[in-house]
Structure formats: C-alpha cells, structure tokens
Amino acid sequence: MTAIALYARAQPGHAERVHQAVSRLRRAVERHPGSIVQASSLGAEDMVLTDLIARHRLPIAVATLDTGRLHAETLALLPRIHAHYGIELEVHRPDADAVIGFVRREGADAMFRSVALRHACCGLRKLQPLARLLEGRTAWITGLRREQSAGRAEVPFEDVDDADTLRVKFNPLADWSWADIWHHIATHEVPYNPLHDAFMPSIGCAPCTRAIAVGEPFRAGRWWWEQGGSSECGLHLRPESQEETDHDKAPA
Numbered sequence: 001m002t003a004i005a006l007y008a009r010a011q012p013g014h015a016e017r018v019h020q021a022v023s024r025l026r027r028a029v030e031r032h033p034g035s036i037v038q039a040s041s042l043g044a045e046d047m048v049l050t051d052l053i054a055r056h057r058l059p060i061a062v063a064t065l066d067t068g069r070l071h072a073e074t075l076a077l078l079p080r081i082h083a084h085y086g087i088e089l090e091v092h093r094p095d096a097d098a099v100i101g102f103v104r105r106e107g108a109d110a111m112f113r114s115v116a117l118r119h120a121c122c123g124l125r126k127l128q129p130l131a132r133l134l135e136g137r138t139a140w141i142t143g144l145r146r147e148q149s150a151g152r153a154e155v156p157f158e159d160v161d162d163a164d165t166l167r168v169k170f171n172p173l174a175d176w177s178w179a180d181i182w183h184h185i186a187t188h189e190v191p192y193n194p195l196h197d198a199f200m201p202s203i204g205c206a207p208c209t210r211a212i213a214v215g216e217p218f219r220a221g222r223w224w225w226e227q228g229g230s231s232e233c234g235l236h237l238r239p240e241s242q243e244e245t246d247h248d249k250a251p252a
C-alpha cells in the first residue's frame with residue numbers, strides 16, 4: 001500500500017494551513033530578499049515546501065546535502081525535481097579528504113560503534129556541508145513539524161537559530177499533520193521518495209534509516225540502535241541544546 005493510500009486525508013482547516021504556509025513563505029522572502037534558502041532533506045515535508053515554492057514562483061533557492069551515504073531512491077529525486085519543476089537544486093557535499101581520512105581511521109560503519117563516532121560522522125557529512133549551504137544567507141526554510149517527535153513538539157514558525165549571525169529559521173509547516181502533507185502530495189502529484197511507501201516516514205542516510213512498525217513514532221527508524229537517543233543529528237538542535245551535542249560529538 002502506498003503512503004498516499006495510507007496517510008492522505010483532507011482534514012478540517014487544510015486549505016487554510018496551505019494559505020498560511022504560502023503567506024509565511026512570502027513574508028520570509030520579503031524580509032530576506034536574495035538570501036533565503038530551503039534546506040531540503042528531500043523528505044515528504046520538504047517536497048511539499050519545494051512544491052509551494054515552485055507553484056507560487058517564490059524567489060527562494062532550494063538546496064540539499066548529499067552525504068555520500070544516501071539511498072539511490074533519494075538521489076533519484078534530484079533529476080525528478082528538475083524534470084517536474086525545472087528547478088536545479090544546489091547540492092552540498094562533505095569534504096572528500098576529511099571523509100576518506102575518517103573512514104580510513106574508523107571504518108565505513110563507525111556510527112554503530114559509539115554515539116560519539118555517530119556524531120562525528122554526522123558532523124563531517126551533514127553539519128559541515130550545512131554550514132557551507134547557509135554561508136552568506138540570512139534565513140533558511142525547513143520542513144520541521146510539531147507532530148514529528150516529542151523533541152519537536154514546540155517548533156515555532158520562526159526562530160533565530162544562530163545567536164551570532166541572527167540567521168532566521170522558518171518552519172512554515174510547523175502546524176501541519178502527516179495527513180496534510182500526504183493530502184497535498186496526492187492533490188498536486190508532488191514527486192516523492194518511494195521509500196515512504198516502504199514505511200520510512202523519516203529518511204536519512206541509508207545505514208542509519210530503517211522502516212518503522214505500526215504504532216512506532218515517526219522518527220523511530222533514525223539511529224534506532226541508540227536507545228534513549230534524541231533521533232537528531234544536530235541540524236535542528238536549538239542553541240541551548242547544542243552545547244551538549246557538541247560535547248557528545250567530539251571524536252573519540
């Protein structure tokens with residue numbers, strides 16, 4: 001059964017939530033002309049955002065991270081997005097020498113050996129390329145939603161995520177439900193990752209993502225072997241929780 005068949009539902013207030021999300025995107029562009037970017041994970045929420053950006057011709061760059069460990073299905077979305085919307089995504093990759101050195105030292109699957117090594121891998125493959133993606137930009141847009149996890153239950157529509165640069169993070173879909181996301185995808189024939197049809201609501205790197213079982217939380221398939229972990233890689237941690245993460249991710 002497809003994700004659309006499983007999840008897409010027209011819930012009360014959906015049209016208003018779409019309207020509000022587009023209004024938030026428009027206001028974000030007005031405040032950050034030429035320096036705003038959607039940092040897309042290529043997951044379902046981000047595909048909805050890219051669809052809204054393209055559909056309303058909003059001058060917002062769309063960028064993603066290719067960690068070098070993504071599923072083939074995820075990478076295949078890049079040409080599909082281009083064919084569907086005519087958008088060429090910016091793709092930011094890790095520093096090749098740093099990755100080669102890390103893999104030589106710790107092995108290709110070091111993330112399973114300790115939380116510190118997992119954070120080191122995420123640091124190299126995600127956080128550093130994200131920093132380059134955001135360089136020179138005053139605002140970014142993400143697909144974070146409150147429903148995704150307990151840790152995201154209070155995600156605001158707008159947040160200052162970097163106290164030094166005062167860079168703003170917009171989360172226009174914060175109040176959308178999973179049913180809203182899939183209703184939009186179904187209604188507008190938005191391209192999406194077929195791994196969502198294989199019970200992977202949250203998709204990251206291939207070694208660190210598994211399908212979830214009925215009743216498990218959305219993000220239970222991310223870093224599932226880390227019992228009691230936060231199911232976060234650091235991309236979306238708030239400044240006050242960053243101290244702990246920076247400490248945790250110091251290479252062993």
Ligand code: SF4
Binds near residue numbers: 118121123125126204
């Ligand atoms: S999600 Fe896994 S493979 Fe990807 S960067 Fe993090 S630890 Fe490395």
